[in-house]
Amino acid sequence: MTHASVFRGSHKCTTMRSNSRPCGQTTPLASRCYSHAKVETDEEFDARWVTYFSKPDIDAWELKKGMNTLIGYDLVPEPKILDSALRACRRLNDLASAIRILEAVKDKSGPHKDIYPYLIQELQPTLIELGISTPEDLGMDKL
Amino acid sequence: MLATRAISLVGKRAISTSICVRGGHGVAKVDDYNPLPDVQFVTELSAEQKSLKEKEKGSWATLSNEEKIALYRISFKQSFAEMNEGTKEWKSVIAGMFFFIGMTGLVVLWQRKFVYGPVPPTFESEWKEKEVQRMLDMRINPVEGFSAKWDYENKEWKK
Numbered sequence: 001m002t003h004a005s006v007f008r009g010s011h012k013c014t015t016m017r018s019n020s021r022p023c024g025q026t027t028p029l030a031s032r033c034y035s036h037a038k039v040e041t042d043e044e045f046d047a048r049w050v051t052y053f054s055k056p057d058i059d060a061w062e063l064k065k066g067m068n069t070l071i072g073y074d075l076v077p078e079p080k081i082l083d084s085a086l087r088a089c090r091r092l093n094d095l096a097s098a099i100r101i102l103e104a105v106k107d108k109s110g111p112h113k114d115i116y117p118y119l120i121q122e123l124q125p126t127l128i129e130l131g132i133s134t135p136e137d138l139g140m141d142k143l
Numbered sequence: 144m145l146a147t148r149a150i151s152l153v154g155k156r157a158i159s160t161s162i163c164v165r166g167g168h169g170v171a172k173v174d175d176y177n178p179l180p181d182v183q184f185v186t187e188l189s190a191e192q193k194s195l196k197e198k199e200k201g202s203w204a205t206l207s208n209e210e211k212i213a214l215y216r217i218s219f220k221q222s223f224a225e226m227n228e229g230t231k232e233w234k235s236v237i238a239g240m241f242f243f244i245g246m247t248g249l250v251v252l253w254q255r256k257f258v259y260g261p262v263p264p265t266f267e268s269e270w271k272e273k274e275v276q277r278m279l280d281m282r283i284n285p286v287e288g289f290s291a292k293w294d295y296e297n298k299e300w301k302k
Contacts, residue, residue, distance in 0.1 A: 064179040071178050093200045096218035097179055103223040104178035131204030138208050140222045
């Protein structure tokens, strides 16, 4: 298996989403292109990452690499990507990473305090199903 | 188990970060912001921790909050809250600022006493009175300025 899929995201010149734009906004096809590379839409980006974490036999390295790369982007991942990642944690029997992922996306939201509650709200069914406690439940958001 | 599995897997792949795969405590150098480090924090698990790891393979809903926190602490040294915590260094910085400004003040006072000579005689009040009178006699700025504010009839400053 190759990990090229994780590294191939080099066409991210003009359409890298910043935190200020809502997730899921489609880039119009008539947009300016600074290069002739194909522009990846938000849906394609999300689908690619959901697929990445959905691999049934994903291993711990791939999970870490995927999460670290995803967190490195200038965006907060969509709930469906996080759902896929949390399920990957479940397959790997790694609760600590699941909690860590929630902490990381809260940190990624930065000053936009309304993103994290929205994510938790969307992920609530998954959290209950898998038995994942949020950092707030465990009191880990306080010092 | 997870740790040794992770280490054996890392050994098969190119290590893209420069994190050393040994103990992990203080040996690792974090290149960028990596929420999931390569090597978990606690590498040698106690018996209690090993049994907890076994329990982790089952349903997570059966784990108590303390157990979940314990699992977190096995993998990670600090939580995000602890990691992002600021230091109290700013208090030392402000204290240092005040101290050095104070020292400078003392130096300035000492200078005034021991370094500078006397001010010229033109600053004495007697001299100043004569100077003002001379300026009024010369009608300095009589329209809108100095002498304009003097009432020449009543020989006093205009109210």
